[in-house]
Amino acid sequence: MQITSSLDRILTPTAIALGNFDGIHRGHLETIEPVLKWDNKSTYKTVVTFDPHPQQYFTGQQRQLLTPHSERVIILEGLGIDQLILLPFDCELVKLSPEEFVDRILDRQIQAKFISVGADFRFGNQRAGTATDLVALAANLGIQTQIVPLAIDGDSRISSSRIRAALLAADLQLTRALLGRYYSIVGTVVNGQEIGRSIGFPTANLKYPPDKFLPRQGVYCVRVDTPTATQLPGVMNIGKRPTVDGVNTTVEVHLLDWDGNLYEQQLIVHLHHFLRSEQKFPDLAALTNQIQADCKAAKEFFQSQSI
Structure with missing residues (x-):
């Protein structure tokens, strides 16, 4: 084009x-x-x-x-x-x-x-x-x-401002109804602090356009398109990672039951379901336990969607 x-x-x-x-x-x-x-x-x-x-x-x-x-x-x-x-x-x-x-x-x-x-x-x-x-x-x-x-x-016109409000409320069902598709974030995988890898949950740290509108901070069930595969299930976190004293907002994706190198590749991340808000945990062990629970919840969500 x-x-x-x-x-x-x-x-x-x-x-x-x-x-x-x-x-x-x-x-x-x-x-x-x-x-x-x-x-x-x-x-x-x-x-x-x-x-x-x-x-x-x-x-x-x-x-x-x-x-x-x-x-x-x-x-x-x-x-x-x-x-x-x-x-x-x-x-x-x-x-x-x-x-x-x-x-x-x-x-x-x-x-x-x-x-x-x-x-x-x-x-x-x-x-x-x-x-x-x-x-x-x-x-x-x-x-x-x-x-x-x-x-x-419904009773209201479809507008970009209405979609923004739905995203800030993490209402992905309404967002999808207004868009006609899942809301997506497109970004390139860059090096991060590799904290996720150190606790057994490697994540792809996305560099996204600075003018991209991000939804409510928290954890999401997502499906991911890579240059070689589509609709891979995963869990995404949007936030400042308060448990490790993060300052800047990051977008990180963990692909479920998948292993490989994604550095410098473009990912298209489709938001399917909001799991929970971002929160601060007392230590990395507590964070690890919560990530395990998030992954389990994501798998159950995607299994329920395939029935």
Whole structure:
């Protein structure tokens, strides 16, 4: 899949899904679906989003993302998207009027022939343009536009903020319902302190994107994809490891009944079930006993899922 933030390197013409797409949840998937179904084979199926996230630009604070760019690439490639355009969200883009944004960016540079947007999409200086305005402005340039209704789960709309709240509550059932898949953490295995190995439970210490949104700290039942195997059962700890006086938040995965070398390999960790909150134990012996209990509980959970 082509990935670019340079408007001079875009594959054109395009059929685009336009929005922030943090999480690529069920609502986002419904916005992307019309692009995948667009039947003009001469156009590149493209997702257009903004970098940095508009809220980060206006607040000046790092925004934690459900799907950092590296994770979006994995998901979008799996969907069959040809191209991801990361529009630089800067002072120049912010100053554009809705008319200028459609004419200069969408028509002349991206050469969009078809646009799909969510019903709540806003654009242009002061967010003056609505999805309905986009339809009219694009039509004047011969561009077809489809407005996708907001996706609903239960009594509320599906949104990235709702998913964040579910993750902080460790409500993985709701998270999965809103996303349409298990929440995942993608990272590269790096050297750690090897405390787990010293007590008989070797762990893969993950280096994940600094802007990745992490769920509630604690212990999770997970399934892990490695470069050579998929859906390996495991236990993951997210936290500061208070028993060994840890300071920084770490993400560590122990694969159940598995042995091998994972250093420098990329893992995709899918969160299935929350076991317990992180806690401090009086010594390593007590920690070891709890890890044994966690592994036993994880095996029982996965066995119950296979029945």
